[in-house]
Amino acid sequence: MEERTIDHLLEQYLHLLHEYTSLRAELNKLQAGLYQNLARANFAAERGMRYGQDQYDDRMQASRRVVVLPSSVCPTFEVVKVDDDDDGAAVTTTEKTAQASVSKSEAVASEEGKVAQGGPNSREGEAAEGPEGGEGMKEEEAAAEPIASSVKGTEPKTSEPKAKKNSNDPLRWFGLITPMPLRQAQAQSVQAVGDIVPRLVSINAEMAQVEIEVRRARKKRAKAEAAARKSEDVASKEDVAV
Amino acid sequence: MTSAADYKDRQFLAVIGDEDSVTGLLLAGIGHVTDPPDSQKNFLVVDNKTETSAIEAAFESFTEKRKDIGIVLINQHIAEKIRHRIDTYTAAFPTVLEIPSKEHPYDPEKDSVLRRVRRLFGE
Numbered sequence: 402m403e404e405r406t407i408d409h410l411l412e413q414y415l416h417l418l419h420e421y422t423s424l425r426a427e428l429n430k431l432q433a434g435l436y437q438n439l440a441r442a443n444f445a446a447e448r449g450m451r452y453g454q455d456q457y458d459d460r461m462q463a464s465r466r467v468v469v470l471p472s473s474v475c476p477t478f479e480v481v482k483v484d485d486d487d488d489g490a491a492v493t494t495t496e497k498t499a500q501a502s503v504s505k506s507e508a509v510a511s512e513e514g515k516v517a518q519g520g521p522n523s524r525e526g527e528a529a530e531g532p533e534g535g536e537g538m539k540e541e542e543a544a545a546e547p548i549a550s551s552v553k554g555t556e557p558k559t560s561e562p563k564a565k566k567n568s569n570d571p572l573r574w575f576g577l578i579t580p581m582p583l584r585q586a587q588a589q590s591v592q593a594v595g596d597i598v599p600r601l602v603s604i605n606a607e608m609a610q611v612e613i614e615v616r617r618a619r620k621k622r623a624k625a626e627a628a629a630r631k632s633e634d635v636a637s638k639e640d641v642a643v
Numbered sequence: 644m645t646s647a648a649d650y651k652d653r654q655f656l657a658v659i660g661d662e663d664s665v666t667g668l669l670l671a672g673i674g675h676v677t678d679p680p681d682s683q684k685n686f687l688v689v690d691n692k693t694e695t696s697a698i699e700a701a702f703e704s705f706t707e708k709r710k711d712i713g714i715v716l717i718n719q720h721i722a723e724k725i726r727h728r729i730d731t732y733t734a735a736f737p738t739v740l741e742i743p744s745k746e747h748p749y750d751p752e753k754d755s756v757l758r759r760v761r762r763l764f765g766e
Contacts, residue, residue, distance in 0.1 A: 418760060428742065429749050435667045436745040453662045454688050457669065463685070464672035467713030469650040469736075476650060478714065478738070482672075571670050583670075590671040594656065602714055602738045605756055609735075612763055 403622040407615060414611045421604050424597055431593040438586035445580055452583060458574045465594055475610040478599040484569070650736050653713035657705040657737070658686040659698060660718040663745045668716065685712065695724050702728055705737065712737045719754070720747035729755055 442452050463483065470477040572579050572587055656673040658665050665688050668674075677683045687693075687701040702725055705715045719741040722729050732739060743749035751757050 414763070421756065425749065425751075425754075432664075432667075432743050433748075436663055439663050439667060440745075453666055457674065459676060459682070461669070461674040461676050463655055463675035465656070466654040467656060469653060469713060471650075476735070480656070569672070571672055571674065586667055587670040590667045594668060594671040594673060598656070598714065598716070598740060602740055605738060605740070606735065608756065608759070612759065615763060 403618055403625060407618045407622065410611055410615045410618060414608065414615065417604055417608045417611065421601065421608065424601050424604065428593055428597045428601065431589045431597065435586045435589045435593070438582040438589065441582035442580045442586065445582070452575055456574045458571075461571070461574075462569065464569050464571075465591075467599075475603075475606045477603045478606075480595050480599045482595075650713065652711050653736055655685050655712050656714045656716060657709075657712045658716045659689060659701055659705070659721055660687075660716070660742070661721075661744050661746075662688050662690065664718055664742065683709070689718070689721050699725050699728060706732060706734065706739070715739045716742050718742060718744040718747065719749060720744055722755075723753060730758075 439452060443450075446452065465480050466483050468479045468481050470479060572584065575583060655675050656668075658668050658673070660668070665686050669686065673685070675685045683704075685705070687698070689698060698721060702715070702717070705712045713736065715737050717729075717739060721744075722741045729739060729741075739755075741754060
């Protein structure tokens, strides 16, 4: 009986291990692509310019956060996109929506990239941008909107919250117009953090739980075997005495 | 079994890695600096000059002192420097995950999860 339980647990464990190794391979692939894209961005950058810690924003706020979902056996991890609303409170959105918005911004950015292929934008661009990051980009978008909205005079009101959302994008630390490889690196990083990492850590937790159950079952089996051996010894001694 | 209080506020990912790894992960939007006067960062950029004690201190801060970290990502080659700490770390929250870096690809031999697997199967 115990043997069957242990076999069943080990089978479950091997399935988890298989999933873990395939996720690992996927993460390795994404990470390799990310490093390659970062290297390409650095190679094409202006002399002396490097996309690194010198350009990090010291006031950065996480736009992707961990959510731990309680479960009967072991907790499950998820990474969700968080948007700051007007009051500064965090509002979570689903990852699918987040990825859609990322690809949308990529599409907009790629069009910009076609216009200015001359490599990364320097700090000058960011300085001109001011505290309401992405304003320049939004102005272009606003210009494409129907004229009717501007006639009503509602344009500034509608573009303001959009600009606020954009300022949370880490790409803006590196300038207003960023090179394509850097945007590709961001897309790969979003996929790794939003999809692979939470699944990997959830499987890790599940594996740890199964390990505990296997050890418990093995201990139980060892105890049962010891008890059976003891009773056999007692029986054989009684036979000898008779 | 862990209680809800253990993980309710654990909403950030932390990173200990080389500059490219940290930059790449921060691009996804996981970087967070707490409000002043503390202004604690949830990442540590490790280079050749970074001492092991600094890495250990950051790991301790992310895993023990701070209660808002849910997942700690650490480059595998950096985890090797504090392997004793990683291997003896058994808490469920935050969970620690080793990731490859640019110059040090993922090595299954050093992966703490796969070491656990080998131990379970008696190797």
